[in-house]
Amino acid sequence: MATLHLLSHSPFSDSRLSSCLRLLGPEDGVLLCGDAVYALQPGTAQLQALELMPASIAIYALAEDLAARALLLPERAQAIDYPTFVELCGQYAKVNSWL
Secondary structure, eight states: OOEEEEEOSOTTTSSHHHHHHHHOOTTOEEEEOGGGGGGGOTTOHHHHHHHTSOTTSEEEEEHHHHHHTTOOOOTTOEEEOHHHHHHHHHHSSEEEEOO
């Protein structure tokens, strides 16, 4: 059962991102929003970990949050808007928010 994992907290403030990555299934997706988009900063261990995920695991980032933090989107991730965020929640069997 594929799950979309939602992360919104900075990957530098706690271990939610690393915990999430350890639990991902082969067809899961990760959506970074809010301060979680900082995981996409070049040269960070967090980006390296995301880039090492199997290609079957989709990585999304909210375009609005990337722009607000002046971050560029790495090739491995896909920028999405809010309507696409809503569509993704319906495409996955489960949605898990990492509060």
